[in-house]
Amino acid sequence: MVLRKYKMPKVTTISISMKHLVVSHILLSLAGCSSLFLLPAASDPHSFLKPVETSPDSVTLEIFQVRLPANNQELAEEIWQAIDELRLPVEARHELVRNGFRAGVVGGALPDGLAAHLNLQSVQPETTPERVITGVNANPKVTRRVVQLSRQESATIQSAELRQSVHVFMNEDSGIHGRSYHQAEPTYSLLAQAISGQRVVLQLIPELQHGELKNRYAGGDQGIFLMTQSREKESFDKLTIRSELAAGEMLLVSCLPDVSGSLGHIFHAQDLRGPLEHKLVLIRMLQVPGSEILATLDR
Numbered sequence: 001m002v003l004r005k006y007k008m009p010k011v012t013t014i015s016i017s018m019k020h021l022v023v024s025h026i027l028l029s030l031a032g033c034s035s036l037f038l039l040p041a042a043s044d045p046h047s048f049l050k051p052v053e054t055s056p057d058s059v060t061l062e063i064f065q066v067r068l069p070a071n072n073q074e075l076a077e078e079i080w081q082a083i084d085e086l087r088l089p090v091e092a093r094h095e096l097v098r099n100g101f102r103a104g105v106v107g108g109a110l111p112d113g114l115a116a117h118l119n120l121q122s123v124q125p126e127t128t129p130e131r132v133i134t135g136v137n138a139n140p141k142v143t144r145r146v147v148q149l150s151r152q153e154s155a156t157i158q159s160a161e162l163r164q165s166v167h168v169f170m171n172e173d174s175g176i177h178g179r180s181y182h183q184a185e186p187t188y189s190l191l192a193q194a195i196s197g198q199r200v201v202l203q204l205i206p207e208l209q210h211g212e213l214k215n216r217y218a219g220g221d222q223g224i225f226l227m228t229q230s231r232e233k234e235s236f237d238k239l240t241i242r243s244e245l246a247a248g249e250m251l252l253v254s255c256l257p258d259v260s261g262s263l264g265h266i267f268h269a270q271d272l273r274g275p276l277e278h279k280l281v282l283i284r285m286l287q288v289p290g291s292e293i294l295a296t297l298d299r
Helices: 013-031 073-081 090-097 112-118 263-268 291-297
Strands: 037-040 059-069 101-106 130-133 142-149 155-158 163-172 175-195 199-219 225-235 241-245 250-255 277-287
Touching: 059 073, 059 112, 059 155, 059 175, 059 199, 073 112, 090 101, 090 241, 101 241, 101 263, 142 175, 163 263, 175 225, 175 263, 199 250, 199 263, 199 277, 241 250, 241 277, 250 263, 263 277
Parallel strands: none
Antiparallel strands: 037 130, 059 142, 059 277, 101 250, 155 175, 163 175, 175 199, 199 225, 199 241, 250 277
16 A cells, blocks of 8 residues: 655635634624714824835825706806816717716816815814714715725725616617616726826726625635625726826716616716705826826836
8 A cells, every 4th residue: 555645735815814804794794783983083193004006006086076957047157158068079978978978177267166066174173172973074076085996906986885776778879779687886986097297097997896795706815816795897888987187186977967767867967855956076196206206117
C-alpha cells in the first residue's frame, strides 16, 4: 500500500474576505434595528475620522439632489433659462427629451431660485451638539454628497426611492413600448475621467435596479469575488448623458413636466409624501489631478 501525504489546503484571501463580509452583515443588521439615530454635530472635533488618502488620479465631485415643487413653473423656467442644454450632443438630447429627461450644464453663477434652495439651513440649530434624525427631517429637500473616483471606478446615485411597482413607457425608433418592474429603484451609474486643462468628462447612465434582493457574486479589490445582496439591473445605454465640465461648472439632470409614465418621470418625479415634486441632480467638479499626473498616467 502506498501512503500519500495529505496537504492541508492553504488559507486564501477569499476566506478572510468572507469573514469580513459576515462581520459587516452583522453590523448592518444591528444598525437597521434602530429607528432613531444620533449623529454628532460637525462642531464636535471627536466626530471626524482621519481623512482618507486619495489616489493621485482621482477626481473629486460634489453631488447635490434638490427637490422642488412640480407646480412651481416660474421657478422651473428661471432655472432652465440659465442652463445650457446645447452642451450635450444633439442625438443625446433627442433621446433624453423623448423619454422625459432634461439635462444641461450650468456655467457660472447659479440661478437665484436654485441658489436659494441650495443654501437652505438645517431645521436643527448649528449650536446643537447632537442632531436627531427622525421622520420629519430624514428626507431633506437638499442633500449633498462628495465622492472621489479613480479611473474605471463608478459611483451610484439613487435618484428616487424604492417603489413596489412602476410602469415605464419607452419612446424608441420602433415605437412606444411599455414594461412593468417590481421592487424598482432608479439609479445613475456615474463615471468621471480627468482630462487636460483641469477639466473632467462625466458620464451618467440611467439604470433600474429591480426584483427581489438575491445573493450575487461581485468583483472586488485584487480580483477577489464577494457575495453581496443585489437586485437585477437594466441599463439604458441609449440615454447615457456625457458632458465635459470645467472648474465651477455643474451638470444638471431632471425631468420634463407632464410626462407621467416616462423613464425621466420615474427617475425624477415623486409624490410619496404629499404634493408632486421634481428632483434635480447636480454634479460639480471640485478637484482633478494636475497636468503632470495626467501626463504620467497617459504614457
